Amino acid sequence: MSVRVLLPGAFQKHTNGTREIQSSAGNLPALITEIETTFPALKTHLRDESGQVRKFINFYVNEEDIRFLGNEKYAFQDGDEVLVIPSIAGGCAPRDTPFGQMQMQNWGVCSCCSYCGQEECICGD
C-alpha cells in the first residue's frame, strides 16, 4: 500500500527541498508522524505549542478535503494522492526582476521558489 504525498512550497525550507514522498501510512495521524520522522526539522513548525497540527494546514485526498472523508478515521487507499496545502499557499517572484534579484541577495533564497532555501534552486522551476 502506497500513497503519493505532495508537500507545499512553504515546507521546503524544512525538507531540504523535497516536494513529494511516497508513504505507506494507513491514515492521517500515521502520515503526519511519518512526515515528522522523515523531516525532523519540520516537526516544530508543523505543530503548535500544544502539540496540535496547526489549523491552517489542510489535507486533501484525491481532490477532496479529508475532513469530508472522515478526517483521521479515513483509511488511505493504495494509489491515493494526498495534497498538503496551507489555507492560502504560494510565493514566487520572476527570477529576472529587481525583486527576484533582491530576494537572492538579501535572503539567500532563489527567486523561482521563495522557500527552497538554497542559493541555487533545488526544487525545480
Add this chain to the structure above:
Amino acid sequence: MAAAYELRCRECGKRYENAPLSICDECFSPLEVVVDLEAARHTFTRETIAAGPSSMWRYQALLPVPDDYVPTTPAGWTPLLRAPRLAERIGARNLWIKNDAVCLPTLSFKDRVVAVALANAQTFGFDTVGCSSTGNLANAVAAQAARLGLKSYILVPADLEAAKILNTQVYGATLVRINGNYDHVNRLCSQIGERYNWGFVNVNLRPYYAEGSKTVGFEIAEQLGWRLPDNVVVPMAGGSLIVKIRKAFKELIALGLVEEKEVRFFGAQATGCSPISTAVKNGADTIEPQRPATIARSLAIGNPADGIYATRAISESRGWAEDVSDVEIVSAIQELAETEGVFTETAGGVTTAVTARLYAHGRIHPDELTVACITGNGLKTTDVLQGAYEQHAAIRPRLGDFETYLAERNEESELELGGAYVS
C-alpha cells in the same frame, strides 16, 4: 520599518520584506500587510484626503503601494446612501447602504482589492496575473489587467453565472472553467502559484490584495463626516472584507481622524454555505468546512481563508452572524430594489436579508447608525430572477388599449388583494 509597509505573520509575528508571499515559513499561517502608521501620520489627514482624487486612491498613504505609484484605475468612492424606505420596511430608523454595486470599473467591491493587488504585481515584475474566483473577482482582474497590459488567467467553477463568464472573457482574459466548486479552484491555484511565475491576486499577492478592502471602511467614515457607525453588516465569503473594514476603523482611530468607538460587526452568509456564521453561533474558534449549495455563488466558499479572523472580528466587537435561505435572498434583492432603487446581486440579497433579521431579532437597535455593505451588482445574477415577473401581452399604441390595460391591471390587483385578505 524600512518601507512604509511590510509583511507580518498573523500568528507568530515574524516579519518579512515585501514579497509575493502569503504564508509564514515558520508556522504556515497567513501573512498580512502592516502599514507604518507613524510614517503616514503627516500625510494621511482629513485635508490631504479631501484634496485627493475622487476614488479609493485618496487613501493611498495607508495602502501598500510604493510612494510614487500612479494609479490608473479610479476604483471606489462609491455612494453611501440613506435607506429610509428599506429602514421603514424592516423596522430600522437609521440605516445606510454602502453601494459598491456601482463600484468601477466592474461593479463590485473587488475592483478595490484588485487595484491594490495589480499595483503590487507590477512592482514585483509579473507580466501575468490570475485568480481563483466566484465571478466578481474574475471580472475585476480581467478588466484591470487589460488596462495595465498584463496577461491574465482566470480560474472559475464551471457552473458560474453566464454574465460573470462573459464579463471576464470580454476583456481578453483566458478563462479556465474548472469542474468543481470554488474551494477546488482555489486549491488548484495554490498549486499553479507554486509552479508558474504568475501573480495570483488572491494567493501569493493576497496580503496586498486584502488591504484594498480597507477603503470601504475609510469611505464609510469619511462619508459619515469623519465618524464611525454603530454597526456594520458585511457579507462573508472568504471572510476578509469584514476583517479589513474593522482594521480600517482602527487605523483611523489610531491616527486621530475619528473618535474612538467600538463598532459592532455583523456577518452575513447564505445558509447553503455558512461556515463562518455557524462558527460564530457555536462560539467556535475553528471553521468546519462545508460543501456550498446556494444561489449566492459569490459567497460560496466552503473553506474560507479568513474565516477564523472574521469570527474573531465579530465576537471581539460583540456583533453576530446570521445566514439566510435562497428564497429570502431573492426576496431581499427585490426588496432593496423596490425600496431604495439599488439592484444588487445575490450577495447583496444575503446582506439585506440578514440585516432585516438582525433588526427583527433585536440584535440591532432601530436608532443605531447601521451601514449595510452592498458589494455587487444585480445585473450579474439576473438568472435568479428568471420568472419572477410576469410579462403581459403587448398592446396596440392606442390610448383606449392603454386604458383597458390599466383597468384590467386594477381588477387583477383587487382580485389579488381580495385573495390575500380571504386567506
